[in-house]
Amino acid sequence: MLKFQVHSPGKVILHGEHAVVYQRPALAAVVGLGTTLKFRQQAGSHVASFQLEALNCTLEIQLAEFNAFLADFRSKYPADSNAKLLEAVRAEVAQQLERSVGSNPKQHTQRAFVSIYYLLAGAVLSSPIDPQMTLQTGFQVQVDSGLNVGAGLGSSASFGAALATTFLILAGHFDRESYLQDENQALISTSAFESERVNHGNPSGLDNTVCTYGGMLRYVKGQGFQSLKIQKPLSILLVDSRVSRSTADIVAKVRHLAEGFPQLIEAIWQACEELVTAAVPLYESFGNAQDDSAKFEKLERLFQINNDLLKAIGVSHPKLEQIFTIAFKRGFFSKLTGAGAGGYVIVLLPENYEQNEVYWKLKEELESAGFGVHVTTAGGEGLRVSSLDD
Ligand SMILES: Nc1ncnc2c1ncn2[C@@H]1O[C@H](COP(=O)(O)OP(=O)(O)O)[C@@H](O)[C@H]1O
Numbered sequence: 573m574l575k576f577q578v579h580s581p582g583k584v585i586l587h588g589e590h591a592v593v594y595q596r597p598a599l600a601a602v603v604g605l606g607t608t609l610k611f612r613q614q615a616g617s618h619v620a621s622f623q624l625e626a627l628n629c630t631l632e633i634q635l636a637e638f639n640a641f642l643a644d645f646r647s648k649y650p651a652d653s654n655a656k657l658l659e660a661v662r663a664e665v666a667q668q669l670e671r672s673v674g675s676n677p678k679q680h681t682q683r684a685f686v687s688i689y690y691l692l693a694g695a696v697l698s699s700p701i702d703p704q705m706t707l708q709t710g711f712q713v714q715v716d717s718g719l720n721v722g723a724g725l726g727s728s729a730s731f732g733a734a735l736a737t738t739f740l741i742l743a744g745h746f747d748r749e750s751y752l753q754d755e756n757q758a759l760i761s762t763s764a765f766e767s768e769r770v771n772h773g774n775p776s777g778l779d780n781t782v783c784t785y786g787g788m789l790r791y792v793k794g795q796g797f798q799s800l801k802i803q804k805p806l807s808i809l810l811v812d813s814r815v816s817r818s819t820a821d822i823v824a825k826v827r828h829l830a831e832g833f834p835q836l837i838e839a840i841w842q843a844c845e846e847l848v849t850a851a852v853p854l855y856e857s858f859g860n861a862q863d864d865s866a867k868f869e870k871l872e873r874l875f876q877i878n879n880d881l882l883k884a885i886g887v888s889h890p891k892l893e894q895i896f897t898i899a900f901k902r903g904f905f906s907k908l909t910g911a912g913a914g915g916y917v918i919v920l921l922p923e924n925y926e927q928n929e930v931y932w933k934l935k936e937e938l939e940s941a942g943f944g945v946h947v948t949t950a951g952g953e954g955l956r957v958s959s960l961d962d
């Protein structure tokens with residue numbers, strides 16, 4: 573019986589948030605926090621069950637019903653009808669949810685079920701081993717998440733990439749030994765992008781790309797991605813302001829500002845672009861020399877400038893300001909990440925930060941002020957599949 577584990581990281585935007593909406597470059601990196609999915613096939617079972625810890629729910633798919641859905645879809649549409657498949661899945665899931673969790677499922681649960689069903693059906697319908705493939709053996713999927721859902725750390729792409737990898741292995745597209753081959757990583761990333769469309773009508777493709785491949789990426793909307801050649805991941809503290817916000821609302825407010833002061837805001841986007849250009853060689857050369865402290869100080873300045881530019885477009889928040897002040901008082905540089913007006917702050921950590929008493933004081937002060945604190949890295953490994961022993 574097949575069993576394995578998939579770990580899929582989340583992401584942060586290091587520089588260029590908001591400016592990226594106006595065709596300027598952004599830099600993003602995977603973080604050391606992510607989604608862990610455990611897959612176990614179960615002999616004699618005819619149910620696929622999904623335990624979603626982050627949403628505190630378990631969803632079930634009866635394989636007989638799923639196979640009937642596939643047969644019906646195959647009789648109506650050709651193999652590569654993604655748009656039709658999403659439509660058909662939405663209708664099917666609405667009925668199944670009504671039966672399993674009543675007529676008023678939470679939005680996150682509903683979306684997670686659509687992502688699961690859509691990715692599973694897509695992988696089976698396009699199976700390279702059998703174009704008429706059906707599912708005969710039940711399985712259990714357990715998803716734990718170290719990422720807050722809907723907080724700008726890319727939980728949906730991380731979840732989607734972990735599910736996509738699982739279902740692609742199940743349907744015979746590749747196996748645990750070959751998932752890192754170029755064409756298979758491309759397939760994982762494209763499938764995770766498809767699942768992003770369940771949550772966002774028009775996703776940029778940044779989150780699924782960085783989560784699949786790992787490292788740091790420079791991204792310009794509509795022009796694709798370049799991987800930075802970094803030597804080692806950067807240590808960061810991710811501070812959760814615990815203020816929730818809607819990315820769409822903040823982007824709309826910034827657009828309003830940009831329409832009121834077009835030249836002024838354009839100058840800010842121009843500065844954000846210069847900042848990315850200055851930051852890329854710094855990130856790429858960290859770890860090259862014996863002493864990185866001069867480069868680190870430059871990066872600290874860029875963090876400060878970037879944060880001040882974001883404040884200038886009005887996307888800070890009193891809770892974020894409190895975090896910046898606590899960090900600055902202890903000699904650390906920080907910036908908000910993503911849409912702002914809440915969400916997370918990144919604090920840059922120097923080499924050997926654990927040996928520095930001030931770091932522990934910083935952590936303690938942030939925690940006692942009520943913020944969530946996670947020490948992690950930016951720019952580590954992308955999605956990985958490993959064995960599952962128990
Ligand atoms: N660990 C998880 N378990 C179940 N569903 C998840 C998980 N992480 C993300 N999701 C799905 O992703 C959606 C969140 O997407 P989104 O609002 O874009 O947040 P984020 O900014 O974190 O990506 C949820 O509605 C859910 O469908």
Ligand SMILES: C[C@@](O)(CCOP(=O)(O)O)CC(=O)O
Nearest residue numbers: 589590592593724819910911
């Ligand atoms: C503000 C923006 O640049 C980034 C939003 O990031 P997040 O949703 O906080 O991960 C918007 C976007 O790029 O679509």
